Amino acid sequence: MSKMWQKLMMFAVSLILGIILITQVRTKTNLLGSISIGDRTAQLSEELTELNLEKNRLREELESLKQKNKEYEELYQNAQEEFLRLSEELEVHKIISGYYDVKGPGTIITIDADPNAYMSLASSHQYILALISYLNNAGVEAISINGQRYTNYTEIVPVLDHINVNGVAMVLPLEIKAIGNSATIKASLNFVGGIVSQLKSIGYSIETEDSDEIFIQRYDGEKQFRYAVPISRDEED
Numbered sequence: 001m002s003k004m005w006q007k008l009m010m011f012a013v014s015l016i017l018g019i020i021l022i023t024q025v026r027t028k029t030n031l032l033g034s035i036s037i038g039d040r041t042a043q044l045s046e047e048l049t050e051l052n053l054e055k056n057r058l059r060e061e062l063e064s065l066k067q068k069n070k071e072y073e074e075l076y077q078n079a080q081e082e083f084l085r086l087s088e089e090l091e092v093h094k095i096i097s098g099y100y101d102v103k104g105p106g107t108i109i110t111i112d113a114d115p116n117a118y119m120s121l122a123s124s125h126q127y128i129l130a131l132i133s134y135l136n137n138a139g140v141e142a143i144s145i146n147g148q149r150y151t152n153y154t155e156i157v158p159v160l161d162h163i164n165v166n167g168v169a170m171v172l173p174l175e176i177k178a179i180g181n182s183a184t185i186k187a188s189l190n191f192v193g194g195i196v197s198q199l200k201s202i203g204y205s206i207e208t209e210d211s212d213e214i215f216i217q218r219y220d221g222e223k224q225f226r227y228a229v230p231i232s233r234d235e236e237d
Contacts, residue, residue, distance in 0.1 A: 098151035098219030102142045104179040106214045107186065110207045112173035117203055121170065122158035124202060129156055131176070131195045138188035140180035142216045146170050149219040166219070182210040 109131070113119035121128070132150060135143055143150040148165045156165050163170050178185055186208060189196045196206050 098142075098149040101216070101218045102179060103213055103215045104141070105182065105212050106140065106142075106177065106179040106210075107182045108209045108211055108214065109176040109178065109189070110173055110209075111176070111199065112205050112207075113203055114205075119172065119203055120161045121163045121172065121174075122161050124199075124204075125156060125158045125163045127195065127199055127202070127204075128163065128174070131189070131199070132156070134188050134195050135176075135178050135180075135185065138178075138180060138184045140178040140185065142177075142179040144177045144216045146175055147217065149217060151219050154219075177214050177216055179214050179216060186210075 132143065145165045148168055154166055156163055159169065189208070199206055
């Protein structure tokens with residue numbers, strides 16, 4: 001009887017172990033599916049390869065964006081430098097054209113004559129023109145004649161016994177202000193046989209005074225361009 005019992009116990013234990021083993025196999029199959037370990041390894045390797053390719057693509061895209069950003073920064077820097085250059089150039093042209101009040105060091109030239117001597121500015125206006133030309137050759141940056149700003153468009157014309165500057169009548173004494181290097185101005189005017197000597201030889205008196213700060217008003221008139229048309233950079237190219 002005991003042997004029969006042992007056999008039954010052995011059979012029951014074997015049955016239970018078999019059921020546990022079958023359950024484990026089924027569980028493993030459910031977890032892994034029908035894919036074998038080799039297939040799963042190949043799948044993971046393929047996914048890793050795709051991830052590496054995506055990483056490289058993103059790295060290349062990042063480098064491309066960095067390069068474009070660098071190019072944009074250079075374009076912005078160049079545009080900013082060009083803007084500053086044009087702004088400075090515009091300021092220079094505004095000063096040259098006379099549409100700004102200006103101040104700076106320079107020389108004040110006073111032209112006069114004895115009240116008892118009859119001196120006609122109209123008959124000697126070419127000397128005034130020559131004096132202005134000498135000042136321009138001396139590199140002055142602004143000139144005024146009795147408060148009238150001299151520009152590239154200023155007309156100095158004889159009228160009766162006086163001269164008109166910018167359409168305004170001028171009589172003696174003439175006060176000519178010039179902003180620039182005083183030493184260069186005096187050297188340009190006072191050389192032997194120069195304009196100062198010529199003016200004195202026909203009866204005028206000339207006085208020059210250096211100043212650390214001369215104020216010259218802007219040109220009040222307007223110049224209308226009817227014929228000259230600006231050329232764009234595209235047309236120049």
